[in-house]
Amino acid sequence: MKLIFKEIIIPYKADRRLFLAVPLALVFLAALPFAVIPFGQNWVIANLDVGIVFVFAMTSLFPAMILIFAWASNSKYPFLGGLRSLFQQVAYEIPMWISALSVVMLAGSLSLVDIVNAQARIWFIVPAFLSFIVFFISIMAELERLPFDLPSAEPELVAGWFTESSGAIFMLQFLALYMKLYLMSSLVTVLFLGGWWGPSFLPQPVWFIIKTLIVATFIIIPRGVYARIRVDMLIKIGWTRLLIIGLANVFLTVLLISTGLTAALGI
Amino acid sequence: MVQLVVPSDLVFVLLAAVTIIAAILALQAKELIYGAIALGLSFIGIAGFFVFLDAPYLAMLQIAVYVGAVVVLILFTIMLVRREETEAIAELPERGQGAIGLWLAGLLAVAISGVAALAGPNLPSAPQPGELPVASLGLVIEAEYPVPLLILALLISAALLGALVLAKVEK
Numbered sequence: 001m002k003l004i005f006k007e008i009i010i011p012y013k014a015d016r017r018l019f020l021a022v023p024l025a026l027v028f029l030a031a032l033p034f035a036v037i038p039f040g041q042n043w044v045i046a047n048l049d050v051g052i053v054f055v056f057a058m059t060s061l062f063p064a065m066i067l068i069f070a071w072a073s074n075s076k077y078p079f080l081g082g083l084r085s086l087f088q089q090v091a092y093e094i095p096m097w098i099s100a101l102s103v104v105m106l107a108g109s110l111s112l113v114d115i116v117n118a119q120a121r122i123w124f125i126v127p128a129f130l131s132f133i134v135f136f137i138s139i140m141a142e143l144e145r146l147p148f149d150l151p152s153a154e155p156e157l158v159a160g161w162f163t164e165s166s167g168a169i170f171m172l173q174f175l176a177l178y179m180k181l182y183l184m185s186s187l188v189t190v191l192f193l194g195g196w197w198g199p200s201f202l203p204q205p206v207w208f209i210i211k212t213l214i215v216a217t218f219i220i221i222p223r224g225v226y227a228r229i230r231v232d233m234l235i236k237i238g239w240t241r242l243l244i245i246g247l248a249n250v251f252l253t254v255l256l257i258s259t260g261l262t263a264a265l266g267i
Numbered sequence: 268m269v270q271l272v273v274p275s276d277l278v279f280v281l282l283a284a285v286t287i288i289a290a291i292l293a294l295q296a297k298e299l300i301y302g303a304i305a306l307g308l309s310f311i312g313i314a315g316f317f318v319f320l321d322a323p324y325l326a327m328l329q330i331a332v333y334v335g336a337v338v339v340l341i342l343f344t345i346m347l348v349r350r351e352e353t354e355a356i357a358e359l360p361e362r363g364q365g366a367i368g369l370w371l372a373g374l375l376a377v378a379i380s381g382v383a384a385l386a387g388p389n390l391p392s393a394p395q396p397g398e399l400p401v402a403s404l405g406l407v408i409e410a411e412y413p414v415p416l417l418i419l420a421l422l423i424s425a426a427l428l429g430a431l432v433l434a435k436v437e438k
Contacts, residue, residue: 083346
């Protein structure tokens with residue numbers, strides 16, 4: 001609330017229109033995918049056939065918005081932060097898609113509701129454990145959380161791409177970032193942790209929210225544990241390790257399905 | 268899918284207007300970055316057409332690949348070029364160009380409507396509106412176009428290997 005009434009300081013020579021428009025677009029983009037996240041059996045706004053692709057399409061627009069904002073601030077630190085944010089998010093998007101692919105293959109559907117329904121007996125974290133790890137690391141990089149917070153590294157870049165923002169602009173950006181955090185946590189819940197399924201003494205949405213909050217906590221906790229990694233390490237891990245583990249896991253999933261093991265597990 | 272209550276012609280015209288106006292803006296923008304943003308808007312308009320044609324999967328991929336990757340690539344390139352240089356590039360079009368463009372557009376419109384009028388009744392009928400499951404798309408691609416699919420797969424693996432090699436060289 002305090003942030004709303006603070007003055008919005010627009011840097012000298014900044015691109016006014018873009019500077020003001022991008023934070024709004026970010027919040028919009030972060031809010032839109034919640035429409036397809038199922039909180040319970042009938043607790044979903046729109047059961048899209050292509051739900052998971054929709055979520056990924058919306059999140060793939062984030063780096064472009066961040067880069068535009070960084071450019072519009074017309075200042076050194078946001079620009080460097082924006083570039084870092086861009087290559088980090090683009091690099092980790094691919095392992096993220098590929099690790100989600102094996103879940104889609106297991107469920108046989110792109111709809112998030114069907115994916116959760118397929119986990120009624122066994123959560124996908126069991127048959128697709130590797131993919132869970134790859135997905136988790138990728139979303140931590142996507143969300144720019146420690147140890148992947150290069151784009152907003154305080155000692156080097158002041159505050160990264162939102163250095164120049166203040167007041168309501170800063171509030172909107174922070175809101176968008178935290179909405180993206182909860183969006184990704186709920187996506188982990190949907191894809192790997194069985195969505196709304198749980199013992200029946202609590203209603204389904206409550207289970208869903210509990211799981212999401214636990215995942216979000218695990219995304220935030222490493223902040224106090226790990227140091228920040230170097231840029232070249234970041235890119236190397238993304239493009240060589242995670243990608244190969246993700247692809248290997250896709251083949252593993254094909255093997256699991258074709259040998260009938262998944263059918264035996266009751267998926 | 269979401270049921271559209273507005274008349275479909277109106278949706279078509281609106282989508283076409285958004286796509287075309289954004290495309291024109293992309294060409295006319297003084298500042299290159301506005302051009303890139305307008306190009307993204309135009310791609311989103313095309314994605315809207317896919318949704319309109321009951322192909323939400325294609326629409327989502329259009330947004331993810333074109334807006335999420337291609338426009339980002341363009342933005343990235345623009346930002347690595349210095350600002351003064353981008354301003355120098357954005358010069359006014361020459362006088363005759365607009366007229367030639369209009370003539371060409373008119374010719375194209377005549378040609379397309381001529382072909383459509385000739386083909387008239389023989390045009391393939393529009394597919395029945397309704398949901399097309401993504402699985403059937405995969406089946407069609409695999410059953411009818413196996414060779415292009417294999418070539419595409421080869422191309423993508425070659426690109427991946429190339430990325431790996433580049434990453435190794437940097438070290």
